[in-house]
Amino acid sequence: MAENTLFKKLRKAFSFREDNHARLGLFLRRGHLPARLANFAFNAACKAARDVRRVTRRQERAPARTGVCAFIAELSIPQCRHYRVSERAAQLRHLGWTVRLCPWETLEAAMQALQLASFVLFYRTPMVGHMPALYAEARRLGIPILYDIDDLIFDREGLAAYMTRLNLSAERAAAMLEKADSYRRAMEEADMLLASTPALARHATAVGRPCFVAHNSVADDLAHLARTLPAKKADGEVVRIFYGSGSDTHDADFALIADALAEAMAKDTRLHLHIHGHLELPETLSAFCGRIHRAPFLDGNLYYRVIADYDIALMPLARDTFNEAKSNIKYQEASLFGIPSIASPTAEFLDAITDGVDGFLASGAEDWRDRILLLASDPGLRTDMAKRAQQNVLKRYANTVIADTELRPVLPQMAPVDGQRLLLVSTSFGKGCTDGGAMVVTDTAQALTHQGFEVFVFSLARTDAAPHGAVVRHDWRGIKIMAANLRPGGLNQENPETDQLFRQVLEAVQPDLVHFHSIEGLGPGLPQECIRSGIAYVITMHDAWWVCPRRFMLDPAGNYCAQSVVDPETCRSRCGLDEAAVWRRRTRMLEAVAVAGAVFTPSDFYNAFVRRNFPRNSAVLTNRNGIRPPEAPRTARAAGPLRLGYLGGKARWKGYYFLAEALRGLGRDDFELLLVDLDPLSGTSGMADPDDHALWRGLPVRILPFTEHAAADGLYAQMDVLLFPSLGDESFGLPVREAMARDIFVLSSDCGGPREALVDGENGLLFPKGDAESFRMQLRRILDDQARFKNYRTANAGDVRGIMSQSAELAVAYGKITRS
Structure with missing residues (x-):
């Protein structure tokens, strides 16, 4: 019995776990002298083994990322498909590449394969039909073009001599010679050629491209x-x-x-x-x-x-x-x-x-x-x-021999795994975004590239230039964007089509870390794809989409639902949602958030809200949004009444209708209200409806068209005071910080995130949410001292910071997660 116990102790100890070492040591110390000597020898052996393993790990080559090969090939000839295509694909997979194989005749499939490819391999494809378009797309994407050939079908002279003994008709012989020219043109446009024999390679070099031999091989x-x-x-x-x-x-x-x-x-x-x-x-x-x-x-x-x-x-x-x-x-x-x-x-x-x-x-x-x-x-x-x-x-x-000795040296080098490749996921991204969360993602993505990160983005983008369900890749300011050509789904709708596209993007990008931002419309299944792939991810909760089935916690009438912890029963009774569906969504979100490496919120206020709703994730961190600084100092204000600006659009919960009612009861008109119309960007009529004219009739209102965020300085330059009368809880309040940075005083409801930037009386004033009388009282204070606010300069910017500061904080957090 004692021997069995000792055997078990030794077996566990060899797993190098310290707790087992401790238990074994205690067992042996209680024994006689031989046992103590054995204990000493065993500990010395374990230490030596750990040292060897440590040195060995240091000497191991750092792992490399695999990539995607778009293999666009002639598949209609059985022998060619068997001897060259299937074996070449197997060799690429052996070397770690993901292979997207498609026939060259199918333009849409070939174009889609190119979007996520690290390089393209054409096999036996003539430069006819849409082939020039495929070459042009590969050039636009900046991916290397390889061309594989296994017969002398591109050499007119050699082919003509061969055909003399085939008894071909004149028409067929002429067609084969003409096709030889098209094969040659396809080879001339490639970056590199592969040939099945050295003799063939010697002929191929005549087209002016480097050529390497990759023999036919024995299939596994x-x-x-x-x-x-x-x-x-x-x-x-x-x-x-x-x-x-x-x-x-x-x-x-x-x-x-x-x-x-x-x-x-x-x-x-x-x-x-x-x-x-x-x-x-x-x-x-x-x-x-x-x-x-x-x-x-x-x-x-x-x-x-x-x-x-x-x-x-x-x-x-x-x-x-x-x-x-x-x-x-x-x-x-x-x-x-x-x-x-x-x-x-x-x-x-x-x-x-x-x-x-x-x-x-x-x-x-x-x-x-x-x-x-x-x-x-x-x-x-x-x-x-x-x-x-x-x-x-x-x-x-053997297939692996040809792959390792002949194919590997000529393929593009795989990038090392260095913890610096990020995939950001956001429904909207880039130029033209109006959503605050999407603006933040766009700005921080650019800042992260300056800090040495390789940044990829997965987003939605509707276009008629690509088929529905396709991914269109383009580079924007050093960022590689994979835009899915899909209509956004419902906020809570499962979206298998998007899940599949995201799975392909993960295979192609192989990120060290995925950062989910505002992903409403993409579907709640994306984190599960990361879990399946073993890829770490983090989440920034810019709004309540992860918590509430109705993103901004609005009921069907557009009123804010002020639940501190979202209760499915309330969702059923107030919003008419299916309670079982709410529970399913809630469970899925809890699981996705629990596995996240970190959850970021833009304010301490929202941090507390997220912690209440996701108690299983302890890594909830505040990462305050950075803002774009003004391009130039504020110029002198124009003469005239004080100009009040509003940037919330027509949303009821942003205070659009509250503002009209509150101003109508103010009893004075020594101001001008500037309404920035956001809705025409989404294809609606915006603030030009007859109902809007009736709402603002008799008030000094001017409607301004929205400009891109990059040109926001022009909008802010027309304002003296920013009105932020939100009726719901705000996770951050981006316009509040942007206004402060541009020497604009702020009048805001006490709605959560903005409160952390406002120093009451110094850079802004607060009033209780939805309290029209308190709003009018604070506004009268401002209107009674118009000269001060026309010449206002921000002395206390609160928690306002730049984008680089925010991205640097993210970079530190990313590093901790990827290293662990």
């Missing part, structure tokens, strides 16, 4: 199939000779050996010829029709299962420029399945075969006849040669 699944097939049993009565033809262009090649084969079959009546595929049988062999067997070209593994029973493979090729550039794939396949080969001495067969060791090379009819008869007469020679050939092929042409 074929190697597995060859290992699992039953062993071949020798049959002394029949020797099966095999010839395979994948197209109708090999009659001239087979004619080279017809006489030799006829002589061999006449001398050895055990010889049977098995022909697979297209071939016009020469008249010389007609006398042996009883021993000649035909089979169609078979697809998939069936072909290999059939040929595995054959005894000798024949590979004749006419010696010309075209065939000298061909690969030795037939030798690879025959050798893999234990079939000894006899081949013509073209370049690739000469390179692969050591004559008489792992295959035979035959030049003339006599060579072919003698080698066929020799292999037919000696089963032991066939077996030994086949084994050596199989070893040769697996050593030189």
